Amino acid sequence: MNLVEVRGVTKTFASTAEAVTPLAELDFTVARGEFVCLMGPSGSGKTTLLHLLAGIDRPTAGSVRIGGEEITGLSASALARWRTRAIGYVFQQYNLIPVLTAAENVEVPLLLLRLDRSDRDRRIATALAAVGLTDRAHHLPRQLSGGQQQRVAIARAIVADPLLLLADEPTGNLDRTAATATMALLRRLVAEFGKTLVMVTHDPQAAQQADRVVHIDKGRIAAVPHA
Ligand SMILES: Nc1ncnc2c1ncn2[C@@H]1O[C@H](COP(=O)(O)OP(=O)(O)OP(=O)(O)O)[C@@H](O)[C@H]1O
Numbered sequence: 001m002n003l004v005e006v007r008g009v010t011k012t013f014a015s016t017a018e019a020v021t022p023l024a025e026l027d028f029t030v031a032r033g034e035f036v037c038l039m040g041p042s043g044s045g046k047t048t049l050l051h052l053l054a055g056i057d058r059p060t061a062g063s064v065r066i067g068g069e070e071i072t073g074l075s076a077s078a079l080a081r082w083r084t085r086a087i088g089y090v091f092q093q094y095n096l097i098p099v100l101t102a103a104e105n106v107e108v109p110l111l112l113l114r115l116d117r118s119d120r121d122r123r124i125a126t127a128l129a130a131v132g133l134t135d136r137a138h139h140l141p142r143q144l145s146g147g148q149q150q151r152v153a154i155a156r157a158i159v160a161d162p163l164l165l166l167a168d169e170p171t172g173n174l175d176r177t178a179a180t181a182t183m184a185l186l187r188r189l190v191a192e193f194g195k196t197l198v199m200v201t202h203d204p205q206a207a208q209q210a211d212r213v214v215h216i217d218k219g220r221i222a223a224v225p226h227a
């Protein structure tokens with residue numbers, strides 16, 4: 001069963017002087033437990049597609065089903081509630097809150113769910129242990145290396161046990177060693193915890209970790225099976 005089913009999706013941004021259509025009648029599916037890597041030139045629509053999968057933005061036309069649910073028809077508030085439970089998102093720039101510790105950053109998605117303190121603490125500890133940062137729980141982001149900050153961001157993305165993990169160039173700011181460690185961690189989340197992951201990358205070495213690489217160009221997809 002496909003966890004992600006995108007059918008005939010077109011996205012047009014009409015707000016600019018000239019309308020831009022980064023995605024054109026695009027079809028894209030991801031199986032449950034699969035790790036798919038999205039690659040393509042700058043401006044080809046990769047981030048736009050991730051935003052549609054996350055319910056951060058809506059398509060101009062077409063259908064986006066995640067876990068069997070058509071998310072294009074949800075109201076703004078229903079979509080926000082859905083996103084909290086269903087999506088874990090990892091950004092290139094980590095996007096941690098600078099005045100919060102690692103543990104407090106990981107806690108943020110849990111504050112939107114109805115959980116008591118002890119339940120939240122248990123989940124935070126589990127997520128930080130999964131990314132190997134138990135001993136950095138009370139550090140601020142600026143007291144952590146880039147690789148460690150990205151691992152905190154990954155802990156934040158998994159702490160609410162989402163249906164789907166999305167990562168937009170998660171190794172883009174990291175050196176080779178930190179990038180390799182981050183990729184090993186993401187790979188392990190899929191293999192051991194059964195997560196489903198869609199990752200955008202420009203890095204062929206990072207893409208090697210994926211089950212399947214999908215190439216996108218000018219808003220259209222050409223799937224190439226992983227060798
Ligand atoms: N909110 C927006 N309003 C207008 N145009 C947009 C908006 N978001 C993206 N675009 C345009 O859509 C196109 C695709 O952008 P997108 O960010 O999806 O590319 P990308 O494949 O992620 O590129 P990169 O590899 O550089 O991150 C670009 O031409 C971009 O300028």
Ligand SMILES: [Mg+2]
Nearest residue numbers: 046047048168
């Ligand atoms: Mg992008």
